[in-house]
Structures are given as C-alpha cells and as structure tokens.
Amino acid sequence: MTTQPAYSHDSIRAVIWQGDHLRLLDQRRLPADEIWLDCHSADEVAAAIRDLVVRGAPAIGIAAAWGVVIAAQRDPGHLDAALATLRAARPTAVNLMWALDRMKAAIVRGADAAALAREAQAIQDEDLAANRHMGELGAALLGRGVGVLTHCNTGSLATAGFGTALGVIRAGVSAGRIARVFAGETRPWLQGARLTIWELLRDRIPATLVADSAAAHLMKSGDVQWVIVGADRIAANGDVANKIGTYQLAIGARHHGVRFMVVAPSSTVDMSTASGADIEIELRSPDELLAYAGQRTVAAGAQAWNPVFDVTPASLIDAIVTERGVVERPDAGRMAALFGTAR
Numbered sequence: 001m002t003t004q005p006a007y008s009h010d011s012i013r014a015v016i017w018q019g020d021h022l023r024l025l026d027q028r029r030l031p032a033d034e035i036w037l038d039c040h041s042a043d044e045v046a047a048a049i050r051d052l053v054v055r056g057a058p059a060i061g062i063a064a065a066w067g068v069v070i071a072a073q074r075d076p077g078h079l080d081a082a083l084a085t086l087r088a089a090r091p092t093a094v095n096l097m098w099a100l101d102r103m104k105a106a107i108v109r110g111a112d113a114a115a116l117a118r119e120a121q122a123i124q125d126e127d128l129a130a131n132r133h134m135g136e137l138g139a140a141l142l143g144r145g146v147g148v149l150t151h152c153n154t155g156s157l158a159t160a161g162f163g164t165a166l167g168v169i170r171a172g173v174s175a176g177r178i179a180r181v182f183a184g185e186t187r188p189w190l191q192g193a194r195l196t197i198w199e200l201l202r203d204r205i206p207a208t209l210v211a212d213s214a215a216a217h218l219m220k221s222g223d224v225q226w227v228i229v230g231a232d233r234i235a236a237n238g239d240v241a242n243k244i245g246t247y248q249l250a251i252g253a254r255h256h257g258v259r260f261m262v263v264a265p266s267s268t269v270d271m272s273t274a275s276g277a278d279i280e281i282e283l284r285s286p287d288e289l290l291a292y293a294g295q296r297t298v299a300a301g302a303q304a305w306n307p308v309f310d311v312t313p314a315s316l317i318d319a320i321v322t323e324r325g326v327v328e329r330p331d332a333g334r335m336a337a338l339f340g341t342a343r
C-alpha cells in the first residue's frame with residue numbers, strides 16, 4: 001500500500017494565461033479574499049507588478065513575459081515601449097529583466113504573437129520544472145527531523161508553482177526530513193504571515209508563525225537547524241539580495257550554528273553583477289510602514305525608511321541551491337564553475 005501525502009503541493013496557480021489576457025491572483029487581498037485581476041495590456045501587467053498584485057522574483061518575470069505577448073497581440077508596433085514599461089516595474093529581482101531579455105531575443109528573431117506566447121509558456125514551464133528539481137536537491141541537504149525557518153513567501157504564489165525555498169520545504173516534509181516549519185511574518189508587507197502560512201495550510205503542512213524579531217530567540221532555543229530562503233538576485237560572487245530581514249537572519253544563523261540555504265532558479269543568478277554592492281535595492285513607499293491595513297499607526301509627521309530587500313554576503317551562506325546544482329560555501333570561483341563568467 002502506498003501512502004499518499006496529505007498535501008497537494010502545487011495546486012495554487014497565481015499567474016494564468018487566458019489566451020488574450022493575463023489573470024492574476026491578487027496577493028494584496030490574501031488570505032482574506034481570493035480575488036482575480038485581469039490584465040489586458042502591458043501597462044496593466046506592469047502596474048500589477050509594481051503594486052504587488054503579483055510578486056516574487058520568478059512570478060514577476062513570468063507575468064512580464066505574458067505582458068509582452070499581450071502587447072504583441074494588441075499593439076505590435078510599440079513592443080519596445082512595452083518592454084521598457086515592464087522592465088521599469090521593479091528594480092531588484094533580476095528574473096524580470098531575464099524574462100524580458102528572453103522575450104526581446106525572440107522578437108529580434110522575428111517571433112510573432114503566437115511564437116511569443118510559446119516562449120512565455122516555456123519560461124513558465126521551465127520555472128515549475130526548476131522548482132521541482134531544486135526541491136529534491138535542497139531537501140537532500142537537510143538531514144532528518146530538522147526544524148526550518150523561512151522568510152517572506154517563496155511558494156507557488158511567487159513562482160510558476162511548487163516554489164523555491166518553499167519547494168525545498170514541501171519536498172523535505174514529503175520525505176520526512178522536516179519536523180517543524182517556522183515562518184517569519186515579514187514586515188512590513190507580511191508575505192510570511194499572509195501568504196506563506198496560507199499556502200502551507202492549504203497543503204496541510206503545519207507551520208508556526210513567528211514575529212521577525214523573534215528569530216534570534218528561536219534559533220537560540222535549538223528548534224531550528226536550517227534557515228531556508230529565496231532570492232531576488234544572486235551576484236557573481238554569491239552575495240544574495242532577498243527580502244529585507246534576510247541579512248539579519250543569516251547573521252543570527254551563523255552565530256547560533258544554524259545552517260543557511262538560499263534556493264533560486266538560475267534565472268535569479270546575475271553573473272554580470274560582480275557583488276551585492278552593485279545590486280539596486282528597491283525603496284518602497286514609507287506608507288507601507290506608517291500604516292497597517294489602511295489605518296495609520298504612527299504619529300502624523302513621522303518619517304520612515306522602507307528598503308524592501310537587503311544583501312546577505314556569500315560568506316554567511318552555506319548553500320545556494322539552483323536547478324543546475326548546489327553551490328556550497330559560495331564564492332566567485334564556485335559560482336563561475338557552475339554558471340560561467342557572464343550570462
């Protein structure tokens with residue numbers, strides 16, 4: 001008798017091509033409401049990326065690729081303008097630029113709207129396959145019965161499905177390697193509290209929410225052996241830009257002897273960026289900090305600084321897991337051995 005896992009793994013699809021427009025699960029409204037937003041132009045797709053209707057590095061690259069298809073169907077004379085608008089939507093996640101470069105290369109080869117749709121579908125399908133493979137590779141590193149802490153949301157909502165760091169967690173739970181999952185709430189936008197917990201509950205994977213500020217205390221307790229996170233851009237020397245708060249998790253992990261894993265497809269690796277110092281960090285509106293659920297929580301007149309990513313130096317990372325393989329103790333030489341010297 002085979003035992004079926006109690007979880008469905010990747011039943012969530014947040015980016016759905018409808019043949020002539022793009023349907024996005026509105027991540028601003030989760031978990032309270034499951035509302036879909038239809039985009040009928042590249043401008044609408046760019047706005048959806050900018051406003052975090054769709055977010056997560058691979059997912060915004062996939063959405064942007066479909067945005068190019070919409071432009072090719074409706075306004076083929078202005079494809080360069082559509083590419084530029086989509087490219088400007090968010091600055092840090094390199095998957096966006098990677099996907100648009102790939103669509104641009106297809107345009108240069110003479111692709112029509114139908115051929116561009118095949119390219120966008122390939123980008124989406126390859127991401128799902130990469131996630132499944134990374135899940136196996138990452139889970140194999142874990143040991144047995146471990147506790148893990150993750151940050152932000154790196155699951156089906158952030159990708160074509162299954163997820164990057166959350167894919168490793170799904171695979172690790174399936175294989176019986178993970179005993180406990182903790183998710184940081186991920187202030188200020190609460191991707192961990194709102195999205196990761198929602199995804200894990202749908203898969204019937206028990207998870208415990210912790211305040212971001214509880215992470216060091218949790219590591220000290222001994223309940224966590226691995227921190228597992230995603231990435232928005234990985235530089236040639238192995239430095240990793242990821243959701244704000246990742247850097248302090250890596251510092252805490254090293255201090256407490258907790259291992260630190262980054263999981264991302266090769267589309268997140270940017271060998272043309274030498275180090276994390278060269279990565280543009282997105283600054284978002286102070287209002288994301290000054291208000292909560294639409295209600296102002298900070299005294300009028302206060303200022304706020306809201307960088308939404310930080311850079312974890314390669315020296316604090318034990319393993320970078322990609323679909324091409326694992327880079328342990330990453331540095332420029334080990335990265336070049338797997339990814340070459342430039343993309």
Ligand SMILES: CSC[C@H]1O[C@H](OP(=O)(O)O)[C@H](O)[C@@H]1O
Binds near residue numbers: 058158230232
């Ligand atoms: C699967 S990568 C997800 C990645 O994207 C997040 O950022 P955001 O929610 O602002 O798009 C975060 O950095 C995650 O690690």
